[in-house]
Amino acid sequence: MNKVKKVPQRKCIACQDRDSKKELIRIVKNKDGEIFLDPTGRANGRGAYICKSLECLKKAINNKALNRAFKMEVPTEVYEKLLMELEEYDK
Template sequence: MKQRKVPLRKDIVTGEMAPKKQLVRVVRNQDQEVSIDPTGKQSGRGAYISLDVKVAEKAKHEKTFDRVFGVKIDDQFYDDLIAYVDHQQARKELFDND
């Protein structure tokens, strides 16, 4: 059976390439609103970040998404992102026993 190609995306904080399933997409829509895209299918400009709390905290410290999307983003978004990444990381540790 033919092996499927694993889609890779670049983490904008670390600059490393990783499988898409190990990253979370953040999207800026036409109204310049930035949000977390858990489905990976929302329309707009997207950027990816690793499912790692330290990376999310580094993004908050460096205001990475402000720079990438060219808009001023509230600290509350970064706090929500850190909480989301922490939750997803915990889920992965619980349910990925492969």
Template sequence: MKQKKIPQRMCIGCMEMKPKKELIRVVKNSEDEICVDLTGKKPGRGAYICKCNECLEKAIKSNRLAKNLSHKIDEEIYERLRVELKDE
């Protein structure tokens, strides 16, 4: 039987390639709205981050999320990500 390929994505915090299901996706849609996509299926430009606080803080400090999505990120998005990481 053929082995199924696991999609890999890069975390914007630690810059490591990891399986897509282990990461949280932040997406910018066509109306330039930024939201956290837990399903990984919303349309738009996506950026991925590990489910650990260290990666989130690195991404915030270096402003990588805003650079990847080419849009200013509101503080409420960062707070939503922090809440999601606490639930994990």
């Protein structure tokens, strides 16, 4: 009897699309309050997932999805840093 391995599903905080964990990028807020992209998906802290597209990140910024996900006011510099990191990751 073959067991089918269940693929972990996550939801993009911007567009609400569900996808496998590997297809989305994790954004983490650690206990020091730092917010950063987590390409490994294993960093300690509270995670929120987003599609690998700049449009989704911009949408998340506009509708303050990260503020809701992390239950805090996310500074503009953090958003700018995430945009730069995602552009680098995309290359």
